[in-house]
Amino acid sequence: MRRFIIDTDAASDDAVAMILALRDPSCKVEAITVCAGALEAEKGIINARVAIEVADRQYPPVYKGMTKPLWRKQITGESAHGNDGLSDIGLAKTSLPLGEGHAVDRIIELAEKYDDLEIVVLGPMTNIAMAIMLNEKAMKRVKRIIAMGGQYRMPNPVTANAEYNIWVDAESCDIVLQSGIPVTFVPLDACYGVAEINREDREKLLSFGTRCGDFIVNANSKLLQFNIDFYGKDIISQPDPSAVAAALCDGVVLETKTCNARCETKFELGYGQIVYDFESKEPHNVTLVTKISGERFKQYIFDTAEQK
DSSP states (O other): OEEEEEEEOOOHHHHHHHHHHHTOTTEEEEEEEEOSSSSOHHHHHHHHHHHHHHHOSOOOOEEEOOSSOSSSOOOOOHHHHOTTSSTTSSOOOOOOOOOSSOHHHHHHHHHHHOSSEEEEEOSOSHHHHHHHHHOHHHHTTOOEEEEEOOOSSOOOSSOSSOOHHHHTTHHHHHHHHTSOOOEEEEOHHHHTTTSEEOHHHHHHHHHTOOHHHHHHHHTTHHHHHHHHHHHOOOSEEOHHHHHHHHHHSTTSEEEEEEEEEEEOOSOGGGTTOEEEETTOSSOOOEEEEEEEOHHHHHHHHHHHHHOO
């Protein structure tokens, strides 16, 4: 059984991603660590515990981590997820206790304890970068990081060069890329189009009559409206669940490329762009997922949501 930490900013699509991992019998989630990103960390630690309750399988501790990017001002994304991150319909409440201690300390402790630890990153890489700066030796023991972040060829509405998770704290991303820990990126290019929940998909999820199926649709109603208003698309985009599916579900990943990658942090117009060098003679530190199966991805969500 694989051993995971889920590191997240815990907005609505992150909640779906957490539920997928928590309900997957092939992995054990040792901890969920929260940092600031699309939401303030104080909201994220609530939503992470909500996702655990909805999943109702594993009950890992949730830890609060970094409350802002390493050096830059925090830029949140409530317009896409609602003020509470779960579409402001009364879902952001929980009775689960918060784990004691700081998320960064817990990440380091688990890296020291296990030699098969994998970290799934669904938000900015602030917690991971801070852990590397505090104890690089321990963090080099991490087997792999699987991250939803960056883009390969597709322009992104945050900037022309950068995807949100990376753009809000590019310095953290570059620290991770220089750490020597193997990184698998699931970029927006691989997620958009095929990994979107359309009207038919939503009707199917609701037809199950399960708490999980209802939650996936209802918690993302703000994201649905955001996509309708800004892009004219009647869909719920699911980039973070794509990363979890890529990590756990056989058949989701159809194509990958390896490369040496760094993240731009100095040039303001390019800030947050991940630069991929596929011909580099330097060690290839990144596996880039360039194509996923939308059919397999959706079936993974359906199978997860249909379970009572």
